[in-house]
Amino acid sequence: MAWHALTQSWAIPAALFGVIWGIFGGALPGISPSIAMALLLPFTYGMQPVVAVVMLAAVYVGAEYGGSIPAILIRTPGTNAAAATTIDGYEMNRQGRAGLALGISLSCGLIGGLFGLLMLIVMTEPLARVALAFTPPAYFALGVLGLSVIASLSGGSLLKGLIAGVVGFMVATVGTDPVSGVPRFTFGEPDLLTGIRPILVMVGLFAVSEMLIQVTEPDWTKTEQSGMRLEFPDWKLWKRLVPGQAIGCAIGTFEGVTPGAGGTVAAFMTYNEAKRWSKHPEEFGKGSPEGVAAPECANNVVTGSALVPLLSLGIPGSNSAAVLLGGFLIHGLSPGPMLFERTPDVVYGLYGGLLVANALMFIVGLIILPPCLWLVNRPKPYLIAFILALIFAGVFSIHQSMFDIGLVLGFGLLGYAMRHLDLPFLPMVLGVVLGHMVESNYRRSLVLSGGDHTIFLQDPVSLGLLIASIALMSYTIVRERRAAKQTAGVT
Amino acid sequence: MTLSRDAIAGAFVAALALGYWLVADDIPRSLLADAVGAEGVPKVLGILLGALGLALIWRGIRRVGERGADRARWRVHARAMGLLAVGLGYIVVIPWLGFAVTTALLIVVAAVYAGRPLGRDLVLIGAVSGAVFWFVFAKLLSVSVPPGSWTGLWMGS
Known part of the structure; x- marks a missing residue:
């Protein structure tokens, strides 16, 4: 089915374009995978659903490799997840082994990406099958479980995470009331009657706010690497890299499936564990090839495993997964239990697309280094100007609405303020995406029960999910307090 | 305090x-x-x-005094708000100038605002980019972009 979905559409060319776009985006410092994906999101509107999600997923795959290019060459990680690669990658560059560092990053990224895809295929469908028996109270509880993830997405401050989550939920209440049809918070503006689309929130928060930040910061360092060629590890070195990659696969799977953890945490944890288990720990930090292989493998595993909670339960556990969710929503698809029943072609097409995207990443990665170096060296003012033009034209093309561009600018301003006030984005995105589901199923459940709130405790699935939400919240709070105490003890 | x-x-x-x-x-x-x-x-x-x-x-x-609102940061914020104003200008101008010209103008103004000196090459890049954006969106993607009121005047004359 995956093959059919791919070959009967423009999915493979879209995957190629997505990988190239992702590598370029990842290679530009400040353009994270989620921003690179968000910039393309408006353009997916007129595409077939399978083509759109494959392209967005391919951007994610490409960006994770692209992020390692400036990390190795100019000591500036193109993505957060590539920060761990900077430590040994840049040291290898200083020793004249940049080509080998990039070759290790590319080959280990391919292995990590394929392993992550395998985990996605193995874990998603069984989880989604369990969720098929859901009723309105269970859907409400699932939304609460999704919102409880906010605790682990708060970046160290639960209070700020909750504020961002509630603000997101408030954005979701704009528009026509799902039960009575009364307009809410529309202020007489017809464009608001259908609500604020998550895509506008995401493009504003991630992309526009980044441009506002970039315009206030100095240009990034230039690199002179003309004539550089990729170099792959020989068999002897490859054997040495295997343990680090195995650690990367294990940690990348666990951290990817855990909402809020993501590629950055996975890469740093893997780096530490690879150093601990290495036969040459003294080389770490001084240009160790294992120090590049392990984190690069881990953050590419996450490109697959992070999609498990999204596809099976509809819960985005990372910024990139949230943008991919936006891609699903644009086409009227709701990731979660029913996705496998209603649109299996999209799911299997996505699996096939990820396989193709990983293969294309390897092929494109072999030839794209010179244009990437050219792009990294472009003056930042041009990049800001072109990205802004792309955002406006893309957002306008969705509904030919100038009002939408105004909203995106508004959310860009909000995102800028949130960055300066250390308020995290992802809880807000979760609030926007899950708010409608939580409210409408809460009220539907109460209509069914005649206003009796015990319906949420009588339904076994709902009860289980609510207990899981409380357990997840408690675990995160305890973990954060313990970490805060340890930090206080050190200082 | x-x-x-x-x-x-x-x-x-x-x-x-x-x-x-x-x-x-x-x-x-x-x-x-x-x-x-x-x-x-x-x-x-x-x-x-x-x-x-x-x-x-x-x-x-x-936590008074721990991390105060730094007065020097207001200049940075003002610079960011300037770029936002460029974006708002795009919304205001596009009905009159149309998609292609406004996009070209946006690229030139945003690049100058971000620190690129205004010169012939930048104007040329802006003009070519405006035409390319128009071709991609209006022709290839068949998006109904605003033609601009000046085109009506041109047609009228």
Whole structure:
């Protein structure tokens, strides 16, 4: 089915374009995978659903490799997840082994990406099958479980995470009331009657706010690497890299499936564990090839495993997964239990697309280094100007609405303020995406029960999910307090 | 005394919560409404956000002087707001100048604002980019882009 979905559409060319776009985006410092994906999101509107999600997923795959290019060459990680690669990658560059560092990053990224895809295929469908028996109270509880993830997405401050989550939920209440049809918070503006689309929130928060930040910061360092060629590890070195990659696969799977953890945490944890288990720990930090292989493998595993909670339960556990969710929503698809029943072609097409995207990443990665170096060296003012033009034209093309561009600018301003006030984005995105589901199923459940709130405790699935939400919240709070105490003890 | 950033953020959040709650309280009650009503969940959210905002103010007051609102940062913020104004200008100008010209103008103005000196090459890049954007969106993607009122004047004459 995956093959059919791919070959009967423009999915493979879209995957190629997505990988190239992702590598370029990842290679530009400040353009994270989620921003690179968000910039393309408006353009997916007129595409077939399978083509759109494959392209967005391919951007994610490409960006994770692209992020390692400036990390190795100019000591500036193109993505957060590539920060761990900077430590040994840049040291290898200083020793004249940049080509080998990039070759290790590319080959280990391919292995990590394929392993992550395998985990996605193995874990998603069984989880989604369990969720098929859901009723309105269970859907409400699932939304609460999704919102409880906010605790682990708060970046160290639960209070700020909750504020961002509630603000997101408030954005979701704009528009026509799902039960009575009364307009809410529309202020007489017809464009608001259908609500604020998550895509506008995401493009504003991630992309526009980044441009506002970039315009206030100095240009990034230039690199002179003309004539550089990729170099792959020989068999002897490859054997040495295997343990680090195995650690990367294990940690990348666990951290990817855990909402809020993501590629950055996975890469740093893997780096530490690879150093601990290495036969040459003294080389770490001084240009160790294992120090590049392990984190690069881990953050590419996450490109697959992070999609498990999204596809099976509809819960985005990372910024990139949230943008991919936006891609699903644009086409009227709701990731979660029913996705496998209603649109299996999209799911299997996505699996096939990820396989193709990983293969294309390897092929494109072999030839794209010179244009990437050219792009990294472009003056930042041009990049800001072109990205802004792309955002406006893309957002306008969705509904030919100038009002939408105004909203995106508004959310860009909000995102800028949130960055300066250390308020995290992802809880807000979760609030926007899950708010409608939580409210409408809460009220539907109460209509069914005649206003009796015990319906949420009588339904076994709902009860289980609510207990899981409380357990997840408690675990995160305890973990954060313990970490805060340890930090206080050190200082 | 310098207020910490948390206290300032908390004040904004509390004000937002109050405004949101007042608008929620004004939502008309429909005959089709359920027990919760269209205003039920928003009012709870308003109260919750207000409480969280007050908690943030309290945390900020306890940390007075820790990380104050740096006056020097206002210049940085003003620079960011300038780029936002360029974006708003795009919305204002596009009905008159149309998609291609406004996009070209946006690229030139944003690049100059971001630090690129205005020169012939930049104007040329802007003009070519405007034409390419128009071709991609209007022709390839068949998006109905604003032609601009000046094209009407041209046609009229």
